[in-house]
Amino acid sequence: MTELAIETSGLRKEYGTKIAVQDLTLTVHRSEVFGFLGPNGAGKTTSMKMLLGLVRPTAGQARVLGEPLGNVPARAGVGFLPEHFRFQDWLTGREFLRFHGRLFGVPAKTLTRRIEDLLGQVDLLDAGDRKLREYSKGMLQRIGLAQALINTPRLVFLDEPTSGLDPLGRLLVRDLIVRLRTEGTTVFLNSHLLSEVEVTCDRVAFVKRGSVVRQMSLAEQTGGMEVILRLGASDARLLQGLARFGRDVHSTPDGTAVGVSLQVEGEEKLPEIARWLVGQGTDIYSLSMGKKSLEALFLEVMGEDERPG
């Protein structure tokens, strides 16, 4: 069995002359929470729909849980919470979960236990016998989440799972995602609530205009630090020297001085850098260190030309 939950290469979708997804190339490892980020209209939902077999790609290949797209038996291991949905609202919460469990082929006995367990997890035990049409928006979102987990999936797709939820509901979903990860479930999370992604996701991919522009590990990112320097002068030799302490060394003119930034692994690098610079005879105007927020990173990756979608 392959170690990858999702593997795509050059997945593309055109609607007539409009290109919805240009090039979706990404890998999602098993048991990780993967954040799929990008502005509205970047092709996130279409990408997810291709991976789920709802939309046929125009070109490209993909494997989900090791099987090619559209493999029906493989879907037994996949759960899905769509973004815009209206469930069968004439059913009660329990009937709704039972029906979806039956479609997954979950045996009746297991199903009864699973339904009660999930209703507890999404805090709807007391509302289980009420019709869905009487549910609030947040309750629908939570029962939808339970539906996505009814088959104890190995991979679950969540399209904006916290939209329509109040802060308590969001916290509940966040805890649930964390629990899924500890149970070894792979979560593919489509969201633009970056603060949430930041605390739940292991890795993220940034999508811009239908293409994946960057994939990165968030643990790496949040563990790492950014050093920002203002120096009297800098040259190629100095920048090369700094590259020994970290990566992504950039320099930009800053008034009479030069601004230099680089990514380092931890705080302990800071005095080392200072000592080395002094040794080189460079003037240091300022030296600071900070953690880059996902939001800052998002804006950086999207670039200044990106406008609200």
Added chain:
Amino acid sequence: MNGILTIAHLTFHEAKGRRVVLAALILGAAFLLIFAIGFHQIYQDGVANNHLSIMPRVEQRVGLGFVAMAGLYAVNFLVVMMAVLTPIDTLSGDIRSGTIQTLVTKPIHRETILLGKWLAFWIILAVYLVMMAGGVLLIVYAVSGIQLPDAPTGIAFMLLEGTVLLTLSILGGTRLSTLANGVTVLGLYALAFIGGWMEQIGSLLGNGTAQNFGIITSLLVPTEAMWQLAAYHMQPPLMRDVAITPFSITSVPSTGMVVWAVLYVVVMLLIALRQFRTRDL
């Protein structure tokens, strides 16, 4: 098969939840009640007249047979409406609301979903037809003792007519919006209806062109032809000789037309399966 039954079960639930079945039952019962009262009145009048020896017994029976056929004709219209309207929203509505996305991502084939829905609506239609047509026949028998010649065959042809429309309605739902689908399927039914009449009139007047026009529309949409066959099998023998009415058939569709109608259902269902399998949702 298990998947088809699960989907069919949900579809029943849906029809019940949306009060479609309830509305059909209440209106159906109202129709049968009115028919029973009307038929009883006509029969009583006939008996009274007969007592005065104004109306010969044979003519009276023809008259009652005529009323019975009128009742079945009305049932035919109700069945047509049920066949077209009950499944009209089942695919297009689920596609529009996004409900379909949670169904087709389950480990079942899209074909299973479509067949499950088709089966559920077909069963609802069949039960409704048997109840309504059976109700009319029972009322006629209970009041007057008249038995129409071959009711089971007639009901079978009415069911085939309904099945054609039901399948067209499901097929339309795979690509069209609910409204466009309703307009299209009812339009096709109207086309067949006019064609059927032209065929009857053409055959009565010996006008070959009108008759051929009717046959062509019946090939396009074999619904009215099925009603004509149903009427032919159920009408009292004497009525066949009476002047043209919607339910006294002069030109009887051939066995070939029956085979065509069955084939038509199969082909339309296959096209619907293909359309639904290949579309983006």
